[in-house]
Amino acid sequence: SQLPGDSMWFGLTLVSSAPTSGSKRGRTDVVMVTPWLAPVVWEGTFNPNLLDSIYKLKNIRIAATVFAVGKYTIFLKNFLETAEQHFFVGFQVHVYVFTDRPLDVPQVKMSAGRQLTVRSVPNSQRWQEISARRMELIQKLIEDNLHSYADYIFCLDVDSQFHGRWGTESLGGLVGVIHPDDRSRFPYERRPESRAYVAPGEGDFYYCGGAFGGTLEEVHLLTKTCHTNFIDDAKEGIEAAWQEESHLNRYMWINKPSKVLSPEYLWQDFKPRNPEVHLVRFSGVIKNYAAIRPNV
Numbered sequence: 442s443q444l445p446g447d448s449m450w451f452g453l454t455l456v457s458s459a460p461t462s463g464s465k466r467g468r469t470d471v472v473m474v475t476p477w478l479a480p481v482v483w484e485g486t487f488n489p490n491l492l493d494s495i496y497k498l499k500n501i502r503i504a505a506t507v508f509a510v511g512k513y514t515i516f517l518k519n520f521l522e523t524a525e526q527h528f529f530v531g532f533q534v535h536v537y538v539f540t541d542r543p544l545d546v547p548q549v550k551m552s553a554g555r556q557l558t559v560r561s562v563p564n565s566q567r568w569q570e571i572s573a574r575r576m577e578l579i580q581k582l583i584e585d586n587l588h589s590y591a592d593y594i595f596c597l598d599v600d601s602q603f604h605g606r607w608g609t610e611s612l613g614g615l616v617g618v619i620h621p622d623d624r625s626r627f628p629y630e631r632r633p634e635s636r637a638y639v640a641p642g643e644g645d646f647y648y649c650g651g652a653f654g655g656t657l658e659e660v661h662l663l664t665k666t667c668h669t670n671f672i673d674d675a676k677e678g679i680e681a682a683w684q685e686e687s688h689l690n691r692y693m694w695i696n697k698p699s700k701v702l703s704p705e706y707l708w709q710d711f712k713p714r715n716p717e718v719h720l721v722r723f724s725g726v727i728k729n730y731a732a733i734r735p736n737v
């Protein structure tokens with residue numbers, strides 16, 4: 442069977458007229474590849490139909506984790522409904538909702554091939570702990586034989602919604618999302634005592650804690666390492682500036698992601714769209730921190 446491609450891509454055009462400026466598939470205004478040769482995914486740099494047809498043949502299964510502890514259950518409905526519209530549409534998707542309020546998980550109609558599982562987790566009096574503990578629980582989920590049910594996994598913040606396609610173009614071994622804020626505004630953990638330490642001048646991108654993924658093996662190693670380092674830090678009385686996000690950034694500095702997703706994959710609703718962002722696919726919703734978090 443023939444794959445829906447763009448024949449211009451094949452043959453000698455690779456040499457003479459590489460599809461960059463002006464073409465559907467290429468951008469000159471943004472970085473499209475990292476210095477370690479991982480693609481950076483932007484709208485206009487890939488052919489969605491071609492990618493889908495490749496992965497359809499592989500019959501892939503995608504797991505997604507989302508945590509809704511305490512009042513954060515209010516975000517679930519919108520998250521799940523928009524995921525139905527935009528997240529790996531047409532593929533096998535298994536969403537794992539972690540919550541302390543299973544009765545508050547809304548009934549959202551899911552298409553064939555898609556399902557939802559609720560897992561109970563304890564509450565906590567500190568949002569920092571709720572956020573950080575995700576690493577341990579994702580690690581355990583993968584260890585609990587997730588290999589029988591999924592090939593790839595994405596771990597997402599619940600206080601967010603989909604607006605545009607998030608699909609096969611995002612697949613890779615280890616996948617990070619570039620934070621929408623200027624890196625200088627989001628410092629890495631700078632205390633050398635912390636296992637999340639990133640020295641001045643180090644760091645490639647500042648990655649989001651609110652979205653990452655990859656193969657089960659890679660995400661298992663990431664979550665296990667971040668969890669262990671977070672706990673070992675805690676034993677010495679230190680908590681990284683942005684909890685597990687700091688540890689994730691340290692991890693991805695040492696272990697380079699094989700694919701990097703542009704800030705299209707986690708924008709913020711309160712933030713005006715930057716000109717290089719042609720499409721917001723997923724974004725954090727505006728929230729009243731004081732009203733929904735258990736502590737300030």
Ligand SMILES: CC(=O)N[C@H]1[C@@H](OP(=O)(O)OP(=O)(O)OC[C@H]2O[C@@H](n3ccc(=O)[nH]c3=O)[C@H](O)[C@@H]2O)O[C@H](CO)[C@H](O)[C@@H]1O
Pocket residue numbers: 507508509510511512513568569571572597598599600649650651652683684685686707725733734735
């Ligand atoms: C967009 C983004 O990259 N956000 C990251 C950022 O802040 P955020 O301000 O986005 O953190 P947040 O309040 O959304 O907490 C992260 C996540 O933890 C869960 N949660 C949190 C509190 C609570 O009471 N109940 C609950 O369920 C929920 O899934 C939430 O989405 O920094 C955090 C670490 O400090 C995390 O790394 C977040 O992923």
Ligand SMILES: [Mn+2]
Pocket residue numbers: 598599600651725
């Ligand atoms: Mn969030």
